[in-house]
Amino acid sequence: MKTWNELFIRHGWLITEAKENQFSLEGETAENIKYLTSSLEKARVDHFLISGHLFIYQAPISEEKWIDILDFERRGRTENIWEQADISQLDTYIAGIVRQLNSLGFETTSSCDGHSIRSAKAVVKKTKNIEQLITLVTAINDGSITLRESERCYTINFRCSLPQLLNYAEELSLIDCSTLNEDSEAIKKGHFNTLLEELLSINGESRNESKIRSFIRDYLTPFVDHITEDQYGNLLAEKTFRNGNGPTILLNAHLDTFEAFASERTIVKDGPIWSSSNGILGADDRAGIAILLTVAKFLPQTHFNGKVKFVFTVEEEIGLLGARNVNDYFLWGVDAALVVDRRGKGDIVTSCYGAFPFCDKAYSDFIEKVASDSGMPYWKATSGGSSDTKIWAEHNIQSVNLSAGYMNEHTDDETLDIEASYEVTKLVEAIFLKSNELRATLREINNMKRNINRSPLFRKLIT
Incomplete structure (x- = not known):
């Protein structure tokens, strides 16, 4: 369930939440305020x-x-809107993107959400x-966004589902104008830290994981082909890339x-080191979740040719x-597993x-080499x-647990070192970028085991 603040941002309003459910309208136009209040009235939401x-x-x-309330008949059908401040004149699913682009100084001349017919x-x-x-585009791109330059303008194309457009609007809202002169990596790191902080605000001790599971499901859905909750409460998802032959x-x-978060606790930030003002921080394993969600968004940008399965488990701590x-x-057909649930770094x-x-x-030698080649030689x-x-290994899956x-x-x-945590996203991404070498390594392991099983000495030992 989205908060009111998220609903407003995703659908085009440039207002700020001063306190919980209290919003400053400074800087928003009278037309958009009127549209907002009339929409709240239609929804029968008490407000003043x-x-x-x-x-x-x-x-x-x-x-x-x-x-349903915002998407009135023929909204935004003119498409070429030269004055982009009026939300009600923009297509429903791209209004948030347009308003965020304008707030960052990128003046839009036209837009269209594609109406599920085209990009x-x-x-x-x-x-x-440029x-x-x-x-800006690189910082939010998950492989679905392309940028084209012509003599008079830039055109940003979004080849994605309509709900994903709303996610892009929310991501754009996290970008500060001052960071546009930095590289996209700095913006990505900022997004990671924001995601991490949000995850650390969601309670979910053993046998009470429903809220965190729901959050992950909403976040992950645009990046996978299938997602479901199994009979025990684990969240399972999978995505096939290209022909899936890898x-x-x-x-x-x-x-x-390990336990519930203390009530009214705050996250204490001492540079890159985060801790809790009271009780556990919960980085075990909220940090692992943030890393894998970040990787999920990155994967469509790679040339990985295979399948990825995500498992977010319940009751690990007990x-x-x-x-x-x-x-x-x-688990059938899984060749290797990367678990992110280890203390420390490296x-x-x-x-x-x-x-x-x-x-x-x-398998571990391969990961060490990838880390070293990526400028992280201390991973051992x-x-x-x-x-x-341990469970995946019991299923004869090549498995490791990463810090x-x-x-x-x-x-x-x-405590949590957020710099070390973000570094893990780069390591896992690098592993996928070298998927051909990974495939060769796994083939080598399987061939070695096959040869051992066929050897006369091995057969003698088991008979």
């Missing part, structure tokens, strides 16, 4: 205006109901240089925290129960206390404790 502020003392309605587009005047627009990779983090109850058929966990191996050495294979990784940047988990002294 006073001194340039909007007050709402009612829970948000669903976005589907909000769209959506926004046409931008050449009032800013490098700034490229930076390896099948499992990406895993867990939904539950005995890996969610992972133990994932249906075997979902660890590639390859066994449980050195006694139960998670993978062959060739090591032994570690119990995690969902997520947190320390002192399960205690009030828990």
